[in-house]
Amino acid sequence: MFLVELRKLLTRPRTWVTIALLTSLPVIVAVFLKVSGIGPRAGSGPPFLSQVLGNGALFPVAALALILPVFLPIAVSVIAGDAVAGEASAGTLRYLLIRPVGRTRLLFTKLAITTVFVFLAVVVVAAVGYLIGGAFFGIKPLPTVSGRTIAAQDATWRTAVSVIFIAVSMLGVASIALFLSTLTDSGLGAALGAMAALVTSQVLDLLVAAESIRPYLPTHYWLSFVDLFRYPVLWHDVTRGFAIQAVYIAVFLGAAWANFATKDIES
Amino acid sequence: MSRALLTHNLTKRFGATLAVDHVDLEVHEGDLFGFLGPNGSGKTTTLRMILGLVYPTGGSIEVLGKPVPRKVRDVLPRIGTLVEGPGFYPHLSARSNLALFDAAGPGGAKRTRRARIEDALERVGLGSVGRKPFNAFSTGMQQRLGLARTLLRPHELLILDEPTNGLDPQGMRDIRALLEELVAQGTTIVLSSHLLGEVESICTRAAIINRGRLLAQDEIARLLAPTGRVRIVTDDPGEAERVLGASNGFHSVTRDAAGVALELGGASPEELNRRLVTNGVDVRELILERPTLEDVFLQLTNERGARVPG
Numbered sequence: 001m002f003l004v005e006l007r008k009l010l011t012r013p014r015t016w017v018t019i020a021l022l023t024s025l026p027v028i029v030a031v032f033l034k035v036s037g038i039g040p041r042a043g044s045g046p047p048f049l050s051q052v053l054g055n056g057a058l059f060p061v062a063a064l065a066l067i068l069p070v071f072l073p074i075a076v077s078v079i080a081g082d083a084v085a086g087e088a089s090a091g092t093l094r095y096l097l098i099r100p101v102g103r104t105r106l107l108f109t110k111l112a113i114t115t116v117f118v119f120l121a122v123v124v125v126a127a128v129g130y131l132i133g134g135a136f137f138g139i140k141p142l143p144t145v146s147g148r149t150i151a152a153q154d155a156t157w158r159t160a161v162s163v164i165f166i167a168v169s170m171l172g173v174a175s176i177a178l179f180l181s182t183l184t185d186s187g188l189g190a191a192l193g194a195m196a197a198l199v200t201s202q203v204l205d206l207l208v209a210a211e212s213i214r215p216y217l218p219t220h221y222w223l224s225f226v227d228l229f230r231y232p233v234l235w236h237d238v239t240r241g242f243a244i245q246a247v248y249i250a251v252f253l254g255a256a257w258a259n260f261a262t263k264d265i266e267s
Numbered sequence: 268m269s270r271a272l273l274t275h276n277l278t279k280r281f282g283a284t285l286a287v288d289h290v291d292l293e294v295h296e297g298d299l300f301g302f303l304g305p306n307g308s309g310k311t312t313t314l315r316m317i318l319g320l321v322y323p324t325g326g327s328i329e330v331l332g333k334p335v336p337r338k339v340r341d342v343l344p345r346i347g348t349l350v351e352g353p354g355f356y357p358h359l360s361a362r363s364n365l366a367l368f369d370a371a372g373p374g375g376a377k378r379t380r381r382a383r384i385e386d387a388l389e390r391v392g393l394g395s396v397g398r399k400p401f402n403a404f405s406t407g408m409q410q411r412l413g414l415a416r417t418l419l420r421p422h423e424l425l426i427l428d429e430p431t432n433g434l435d436p437q438g439m440r441d442i443r444a445l446l447e448e449l450v451a452q453g454t455t456i457v458l459s460s461h462l463l464g465e466v467e468s469i470c471t472r473a474a475i476i477n478r479g480r481l482l483a484q485d486e487i488a489r490l491l492a493p494t495g496r497v498r499i500v501t502d503d504p505g506e507a508e509r510v511l512g513a514s515n516g517f518h519s520v521t522r523d524a525a526g527v528a529l530e531l532g533g534a535s536p537e538e539l540n541r542r543l544v545t546n547g548v549d550v551r552e553l554i555l556e557r558p559t560l561e562d563v564f565l566q567l568t569n570e571r572g573a574r575v576p577g
Binding site: 008094095264 | 315318319320321322339340343344346348350351352353354355356357358359363367368370371372373416
C-alpha cells in the first residue's frame with residue numbers, strides 16, 4: 001500500500017510542479033541578491049539572508065527560512081488536504097476501501113506519503129539552495145549566527161536537525177489538513193481550512209493581547225531552527241517546538257482516525 | 268442451497284430519514300440477482316452497507332457466510348464491485364490504474380499482474396486501449412474499465428451497480444454475454460439496474476425496493492407469472508365471444524377484429540381451449556398474458572408511493 005501511494009505521489013505532475021514552485025522562490029531571491037549585490041541589513045529580513053552574500057554555504061537554510069512561513073505550509077496543506085478528500089471526490093476512495101485497504105492503514109499511509117513529500121520538498125530546496133549558493137556566492141566554512149565558525153561535520157548535523165525540525169513542523173500542518181480531509185469530499189476545502197488555521201495562528205502570534213496562548217500556537221516555534229546555528233546551540237525553543245508539534249500531531253491525527261474509521265463513506 | 272448474501276431487518280437511518288427500512292435480501296449462490304429500485308430508493312445505500320462502506324443502524328448482514336461489517340475485510344477479497352460509476356485516477360492510463368488497484372490490496376500476485384491486466388482488458392473489449400489517460404476515456408470506456416477491475420482476480424460474488432451505463436447497444440450485449448459467462452462459471456452476481464428489460468432478460472432472481480422497503484423478491488419467472496388474462500386469436504371472434512359469454516367462469520370477455528381477450532377466472536387454459544373447440548370455434552393462438560418486469564415494477568412502486576424510475 002505504501003509503495004502504491006508512493007507511486008501515485010511520484011507519478012503525479014502536481015507533486016513536481018509544487019516542488020518546482022517551492023524551489024523557484026529562493027532561486028528568484030538569489031538572482032536578485034546576486035545581480036544587485038545588496039543584501040538585507042544584518043539583523044533584518046528573513047533569517048540568514050544578510051550573510052548569504054558573503055557565504056553561499058548559508059543559502060540552503062536561508063532558502064528553507066524563505067519558504068517556511070507561507071509557501072511550504074500551503075504546499076503541505078494542499079497535499080494533505082487532498083489526501084482523503086481527493087480520493088473521495090475522484091470516486092477512488094470506495095474502491096480502495098473495497099479492495100480492501102483498512103481505513104486506519106489508508107489514513108496512516110496518507111500521512112507517511114505526506115511526510116515523504118515534505119522531506120522531498122525540503123531536501124530538494126536545500127540541495128538547490130546549496131548549488132545556487134555555491135555558484136553565486138561561494139562556499140566558505142559556516143559562520144554561526146553568534147559569529148563563530150563551525151566545522152563542516154558540525155554544520156552537517158545542524159542542517160540535518162533543521163530539516164527534521166522543519167519536517168516535523170510541517171507534519172503538524174499535515175495532521176490538521178488530514179483531519180479536515182476526512183471531514184469533507186473537497187480537497188480544496190480541507191486545504192483552505194488548514195491554511196485559515198495557520199493564518200489565524202500567525203496573526204495571534206503577533207498579538208500582544210494573545211500573549212498567554214502564544215507559546216501553544218502551532219506556528220510559534222517554526223523559525224526556531226535558527227537557534228540550531230548558534231554557538232552553543234540554544235535548545236530551549238527547538239525542544240519546545242518539537243513538543244508542541246508532537247501534541248498537535250497526536251490530537252489531530254487521533255481526531256482524523258476517530259472520524260474516518262467510523263464514517264459512512266458515501267462518495 | 269447456500270446463500271451468497273443474506274440481510275435481516277437491515278436498516279439505515281440518516282438523521283430523520285429512513286433510507287433503508289428492515290430489508291431482508293436473500294441471494295442464492297449462482298444467482299444472477301437483479302436489484303431494482305427508483306433513484307433514491309435505498310438501493311445504493313444497501314449495496315454500500317453490504318460492502319462495509321456505510322454502517323447499518325439496525326439489522327444484520329451476512330456475505331459469503333461472514334458477518335458484515337465485523338468480518339468485512341475477510342470477505343471483500345472475494346467480492347468484485349462496481350458501485351456508482353468507476354472511480355479511477357484521471358491522469359493515469361488504463362493499465363497503470365488497474366496495476367495500482369491490484370497492488371493496493373491482497374491477492375494480486377505481482378508475477379502474474381501484467382497478464383491478468385491484459386486478460387481483463389481483453390474480456391471487456393479494451394485490449395487496444397493504449398496509453399491514453401483515464402480522463403480522455405468516453406463514458407462507455409470508463410464503464411468497461413470499471414468492469415475490468417472486477418475481473419483482475421477471480422471473485423465468488425460480483426456486485427455491479429448499473430454496469431452497462433453509457434454503453435452502446437452492442438456494448439451492452441457484450442457485457443450481458445460476459446455476465447452470463449461468469450455466472451455459468453459459478454460466480455454469483457448482484458446486478459442493480461434501471462434497465463428492466465436487461466434484468467428481465469438475464470437475471471434469475473430479483474428484488475424490488477422503493478422508499479427503503481423491500482416490495483418483492485422472487486424468481487423472475489414467478490414475478491412474471493401469468494396475469495390470468497388470455498388472448499385468443501381466431502377467424503371467428505364473434506362466435507368465440509358468444510360461446511365464452513354463455514359459459515360460466517370466464518369474465519370480461521372483449522372482442523376485436525383478430526380475436527377475443529378474457530379473464531380466466533379459476534379455469535385452466537386447457538379447459539378454455541376445449542370449450543371453444545367443442546363449440547366449433549377454431550383456435551389459431553391461445554396466449555397467456557404475462558406482465559413485463561416494467562409492469563410489475565411500476566405497479567409495485569406506484570402502489571406504495573408514487574415515484575417513477577429515473
